[in-house]
Amino acid sequence: MKPLHRHLVNTSRKVLCTAALAASLTTAAVVTNTSTADAGEAEPTPDSPQATDRGDARLELPDLVADPPLPPGATTPEGAASGIPATALDAYRRAQISVAAALPGCKLPWQLLAGIGRVESVHASGYGLKADGYTEKPIRGPRLDGNGFAEIRDTDKGEWDADAVYDRAVGPLQFIPSTWVTWKADGNGDGKRDPNNIYDAALGAGLYLCSGHRDLSDPAQLDKAVLSYNNSREYVNTVLGYMRQYQAGAAQVPNPPAGNYPTPTPPGTLPTPQPPATRPPVTPPVTPPVTPPVTPPKEPDKPTPPAAHLDKLELPGGPEFTAEAESAFAQTPKAKVLLSDGKPAVGQTVVFAVEEDTTGGTVFTADGKDFAVVVTDAQGVAAVPALKAGFKAGGFTLRATTYDASRRLTAQLTGAVTAKPVPAADLLTRTDGTKPLEVVAGTSFTGVEFLATAKDKPVPLAKATAGLVQKNAAGEWVPVDPATAKGPFFKGEDGKKLTTLELPATGPDGKIALPELFTTDVAPGTYTLRVSISDKVFLLLDLKVTAKLDTTPKPTPTPSASATKAALK
Numbered sequence: 095m096k097p098l099h100r101h102l103v104n105t106s107r108k109v110l111c112t113a114a115l116a117a118s119l120t121t122a123a124v125v126t127n128t129s130t131a132d133a134g135e136a137e138p139t140p141d142s143p144q145a146t147d148r149g150d151a152r153l154e155l156p157d158l159v160a161d162p163p164l165p166p167g168a169t170t171p172e173g174a175a176s177g178i179p180a181t182a183l184d185a186y187r188r189a190q191i192s193v194a195a196a197l198p199g200c201k202l203p204w205q206l207l208a209g210i211g212r213v214e215s216v217h218a219s220g221y222g223l224k225a226d227g228y229t230e231k232p233i234r235g236p237r238l239d240g241n242g243f244a245e246i247r248d249t250d251k252g253e254w255d256a257d258a259v260y261d262r263a264v265g266p267l268q269f270i271p272s273t274w275v276t277w278k279a280d281g282n283g284d285g286k287r288d289p290n291n292i293y294d295a296a297l298g299a300g301l302y303l304c305s306g307h308r309d310l311s312d313p314a315q316l317d318k319a320v321l322s323y324n325n326s327r328e329y330v331n332t333v334l335g336y337m338r339q340y341q342a343g344a345a346q347v348p349n350p351p352a353g354n355y356p357t358p359t360p361p362g363t364l365p366t367p368q369p370p371a372t373r374p375p376v377t378p379p380v381t382p383p384v385t386p387p388v389t390p391p392k393e394p395d396k397p398t399p400p401a402a403h404l405d406k407l408e409l410p411g412g413p414e415f416t417a418e419a420e421s422a423f424a425q426t427p428k429a430k431v432l433l434s435d436g437k438p439a440v441g442q443t444v445v446f447a448v449e450e451d452t453t454g455g456t457v458f459t460a461d462g463k464d465f466a467v468v469v470t471d472a473q474g475v476a477a478v479p480a481l482k483a484g485f486k487a488g489g490f491t492l493r494a495t496t497y498d499a500s501r502r503l504t505a506q507l508t509g510a511v512t513a514k515p516v517p518a519a520d521l522l523t524r525t526d527g528t529k530p531l532e533v534v535a536g537t538s539f540t541g542v543e544f545l546a547t548a549k550d551k552p553v554p555l556a557k558a559t560a561g562l563v564q565k566n567a568a569g570e571w572v573p574v575d576p577a578t579a580k581g582p583f584f585k586g587e588d589g590k591k592l593t594t595l596e597l598p599a600t601g602p603d604g605k606i607a608l609p610e611l612f613t614t615d616v617a618p619g620t621y622t623l624r625v626s627i628s629d630k631v632f633l634l635l636d637l638k639v640t641a642k643l644d645t646t647p648k649p650t651p652t653p654s655a656s657a658t659k660a661a662l663k
Contacts, residue, residue: 144270144273144302144323144324177344177345178208178217178344178345179218179219179347179349180225180346180347180348180349181224181227181292182208182211182217182218182223182349183208183344183346184293185207185281185292185293186207186208187204188282188296188297189202189204189207189281189296189297190202192300193300193301197301199307200307200308200309200310201310202303203310203337203341205337205338206303206310206316206333206337207299208336208337208340209332209333209337209340210267210320211266211267211292211296212333213329213332213336214263214266214267215266215268217292218233219350220353221266221352221353223266223292223350224349226282226284227281227292227293227294228288228291228292229266229290229292229352230352231352232256232290233265233266233290234255234263235268237260237262238261238262238263238270239259239260245260246261246272247259247260247261248260249261249270249271249275253271254269254274254288254289254290255271265290265295266290266296267295269295274287274289274298277299277301278294278298279297280293280294280297281293281294281295281296282294299323302323303319303320303322303323304319313464316334320334331495331502331504332495332497332502334447335447335495335502338465339443339445339467342467399435400434402433402434402435402437403433403434404439404442404497404498404501404503405432405433406430406432406503407429407431407432407444407495407496407504407505408429408430408431408505409429409492409507410428411507415427415492415507415510416510416512417481417483417509417511417512418483418511418513418514419453419485419486419487419513420482420483420484420485420514421482421514422459422481422482422483423480423482423483423509426478427477427478427492427507428475428476428478429444429470429476429477429478430470430473430474431444431474431475431496432474437474438474439470439496440470440472440474441469441470442476442498443467443469443496443497444469444470444476444495444496445465445466445467445494445495445496446458446465446478446479446492446493447464447493448465448481448490448491448492449491451464452488452489453483453484453485453488453511454485454486454602455484455485456483456484456509456511457482458482459479459480459481459482460480466479476494483511484511485554486511486513486555487512488511489509489510490509490510490511491506491507491508492506493506494506513555516553516556517549517551517553518631519546519547519556519604519628519631520547520549521547522545522546522547522558522625522626522632523544523545523547523633524542524543524545525544525545526541526542530636531637531638532639533639533640534640534642534643535617535618535639535641536614536616536642537613538610538611538613539582539608540611542607542608542635544558544606544608544625544633545603545604545605546558546605546631551604552602552603552605553600553604554601554603554604555599555600556599556600556606557596558597558625558626559594559595559596559625559626560595560597560608560625561573561574561593561594561595561624562574562579562582562583562593562594562623563622563623563634564622571622571624571634573594574593576592576593579593581593581616581619581621581637581639582613582621582623582639583612583616584609584610585610585612591612595609597609608625611637613639616639617639618639618640618641619638619639620636621637621638621639622634622635622637623637
């Protein structure tokens with residue numbers, strides 16, 4: 095049994111014993127037959143078969159199939175996406191719970207699975223999604239025969255995609271059959287692992303995205319994970335856009351009925367045409383000519399104009415969309431959405447997201463997140479919510495995205511954060527107080543941390559230097575001579591000994607950690623380390639190195655012959 099498989103099974107038993115979780119589910123199990131993949135060994139990449147250009151199952155549905163509409167009277171928070179079918183929503187949430195129990199470091203949000211499900215099959219809408227997770231109609235992508243899409247020869251003998259020559263993506267989350275072999279999972283406890291079941295597919299997708307010990311709360315790892323599912327930047331942006339909309343709120347709606355939409359089937363042998371049966375000639379009866387009545391010409395019907403669709407998204411930026419570090423942006427950019435008939439798109443959802451951020455965390459002020467969802471007003475305008483600049487100088491991209499049933503529009507502008515004037519630190523202290531620093535020769539000084547402050551407030555980005563010092567003849571502290579120094583030492587990137595080291599700048603909290611100080615071959619004694627920010631702001635630390643305990647066993651003395659005789663008398 096592979097490590098992840100064994101870990102998931104054990105974790106599943108714990109999950110099933112949790113009363114709170116059991117009460118929240120509608121079946122008896124969350125994961126009973128788990129994925130056979132090893133998360134540490136089978137990390138998929140943008141070169142994986144799943145990430146290839148595999149087409150879109152929705153190509154077989156009309157453009158009218160979009161987000162399932164909310165039931166009468168139902169509402170969602172302003173800016174939230176439309177409803178998610180009840181079974182699909184349950185499947186996404188169960189997958190999040192199961193993956194969190196098995197791989198707690200992944201931090202998989204169910205809204206990410208919903209974003210993929212929305213892009214891949216509109217949550218199986220139009221296919222007759224049932225309460226058990228299956229669909230009335232199979233969901234299959236285009237044939238991957240190299241004609242317009244990737245070429246993937248059959249890997250499942252047609253078991254899942256009903257095509258024994260080429261593969262097709264299958265199920266609500268569009269798994270390639272060869273990918274499903276590795277990541278197949280049972281998400282509803284029915285003892286089966288079927289990519290056509292949305293419970294199984296959602297759990298398999300969650301494990302796939304979390305492979306390689308990924309932490310999906312890290313934007314870079316999240317981006318890498320989605321690229322491994324479909325190696326397309328547009329795909330990633332679209333999935334993350336829907337994810338953010340669902341994070342703003344989503345309503346449960348009834349499972350939509352199946353539509354009368356064609357489902358692609360693999361080509362087969364056509365029947366042999368048969369010649370028509372020979373019939374005797376029939377003499378038609380003679381009919382007298384009839385003069386047709388004269389009908390005045392009818393004016394041709396005027397063509398019905400096509401329904402307006404999203405046509406343009408504008409996000410004009412000012413010449414200086416900038417702010418000082420840790421301060422609010424004074425400018426308020428506004429996105430405008432227009433329809434194809436030139437009218438404003440009223441009530442249209444727009445997702446604003448901070449991307450490619452090098453400022454240490456520029457976020458929206460209201461909730462501290464890096465995205466916000468806004469609905470356009472009567473003029474089709476959506477104003478960017480208030481932004482707070484990150485704590486250091488840098489840049490970022492502000493992207494606006496909006497969708498309708500058949501298209502996605504995006505626009506972006508560039509923002510910048512300037513450095514905040516840093517007050518000079520007037521005090522440097524240890525965060526752990528004045529605890530003596532003492533180690534046994536051959537071990538290292540570790541876990542030492544400092545705090546730089548100015549008028550009792552933390553000072554970020556302060557730079558310090560740490561170095562071994564000794565007193566000269568005049569009683570002044572001076573750096574030790576690296577060539578003759580025998581005390582503790584740092585190590586450079588090349589492994590060479592260093593007696594002085596430039597430390598990284600302090601963080602937003604004004605803290606900085608001292609790198610490891612080695613005492614290999616250092617004689618017992620007390621040495622002095624100076625950590626300084628300036629000539630006037632520094633800290634002197636005594637470093638005590640004690641001798642190793644002699645653990646060598648001593649031999650027992652052998653008594654002399656005379657002593658032995660005396661003892662016998």
